[in-house]
Amino acid sequence: EADIYQTPRYLVIGTGKKITLECSQTMGHDKMYWYQQDPGMELHLIHYSYGVNSTEKGDLSSESTVSRIRTEHFPLTLESARPSHTSQYLCASSELQGVNEQFFGPGTRLTVL
Amino acid sequence: AQSVAQPEDQVNVAEGNPLTVKCTYSVSGNPYLFWYVQYPNRGLQFLLKYITGDNLVKGSYGFEAEFNKSQTSFHLKKPSALVSDSALYFCAVRDMNRDDKIIFGKGTRLHILP
Numbered sequence: 512e513a514d515i516y517q518t519p520r521y522l523v524i525g526t527g528k529k530i531t532l533e534c535s536q537t538m539g540h541d542k543m544y545w546y547q548q549d550p551g552m553e554l555h556l557i558h559y560s561y562g563v564n565s566t567e568k569g570d571l572s573s574e575s576t577v578s579r580i581r582t583e584h585f586p587l588t589l590e591s592a593r594p595s596h597t598s599q600y601l602c603a604s605s606e607l608q609g610v611n612e613q614f615f616g617p618g619t620r621l622t623v624l
Numbered sequence: 625a626q627s628v629a630q631p632e633d634q635v636n637v638a639e640g641n642p643l644t645v646k647c648t649y650s651v652s653g654n655p656y657l658f659w660y661v662q663y664p665n666r667g668l669q670f671l672l673k674y675i676t677g678d679n680l681v682k683g684s685y686g687f688e689a690e691f692n693k694s695q696t697s698f699h700l701k702k703p704s705a706l707v708s709d710s711a712l713y714f715c716a717v718r719d720m721n722r723d724d725k726i727i728f729g730k731g732t733r734l735h736i737l738p
Contacts, residue, residue, distance in 0.1 A: 517667075551712060553730040554668075569725075601667050610656045610675050610718060613726060615667030 513538040517602050517616035524592055525624050532587045532619045534602035540614070541607035543585040547571060548599045548618075560585060561607065592623045626651045626719040628698075630729040637705045638737050645700040645732050647715030656718035657698045658726065659689055663711045671713075674698060685709070705736045 515536040524530055536543065541562045546554040546569075556569030560579040574596070575589050585604075589596055599620050603613040627650045637643040649655055656675055660668040672683025679691045689700045700713060715729040 515667075551731070551733065554714070554728045556725060559725070603667070610673070612658060612670040612673055613668075614670065615660075617667050618665070620665070 515602060515604055515614050515616040517600075517619050519619060520617060521620045521622075523622045523624065526591075526593055528592050528623075530589050530592055530621070532600055532602075532621070534585045534587070534616060535583050536585075536602075536604045536614070536616075537583060538604055538614060539582075540604035541582065542605045543579070544603040544605075544613065545569070545575075545577060545585070545587050546601040546603065547573065548601055550599060554601065558587065592621075594623045597621060597623050626717050626721065626727055628657075628715045628717045628727060628729040630713075630715055630732045632732050633730075634733045634735065636735045636737060639707055640704055643702050643705045643709070643734065643736070645713050645715075645734060647698045647700065647729060649696050649698060649715075649717050651717060651720075653720055655691075655696075655698075656720075657689075657691065658716040658718075659683065659687070659698075659700050660714045660716060660728075661685075661711050662714065662731075668714060671700070707736045707738050710734055710736045 518533045543560045545558040548554045555571035557573040558577040601618045602616040605611045605613045629648045658673045659671040662668045674691045682688045712731050716726045
């Protein structure tokens with residue numbers, strides 16, 4: 512079944528740790544996105560990609576980085592986590608052409624102590 | 625710049641009553657509009673979109689939205705609310721001037737009272 516997956520769902524780590532949030536989709540979509548959302552609040556686009564080897568920064572400045580080596584995989588990395596990074600991170604994908612809706616993963620709730 | 629506004633942070637509706645969640649937009653050119661729903665501890669789910677054509681768009685779970693060009697609005701509606709409709713609802717617009725990114729509103733929390 513075509514879907515979009517995020518792991519882990521919940522992560523609690525200490526300050527200074529390096530972490531990678533995983534996002535994979537089996538929908539065959541070219542475009543992928545990362546959003547940051549404080550619980551119950553608005554979404555902020557932090558990264559997006561048009562396809563393999565394409566990465567762009569979003570509207571919200573973020574200390575995270577992304578990579579797109581495979582179409583289906585779009586991981587987000589924080590080199591040194593801080594308490595200000597505590598938030599929910601949502602991954603999404605969409606088709607490249609046309610006016611298309613985005614499909615979202617279930618999210619990763621990150622807490623940095 | 626393209627934008628959407630959701631004027632209500634929260635809407636309370638009694639079960640069985642009709643519901644409306646408001647959204648207004650500001651775009652240059654043709655508006656491409658979306659509604660999404662988010663349940664607790666989940667990602668967003670697509671409900672419906674307006675591209676062109678009929679002003680009344682039907683979507684998932686019995687929801688529909690009315691596009692009104694003169695009022696620049698795209699309100700989400702449902703004839704009879706269910707308790708399970710309680711969630712966070714986001715209106716969004718496609719920003720044709722900025723890499724076709726989707727701009728989301730701040731969200732409206734819908735409470736359906738039993």
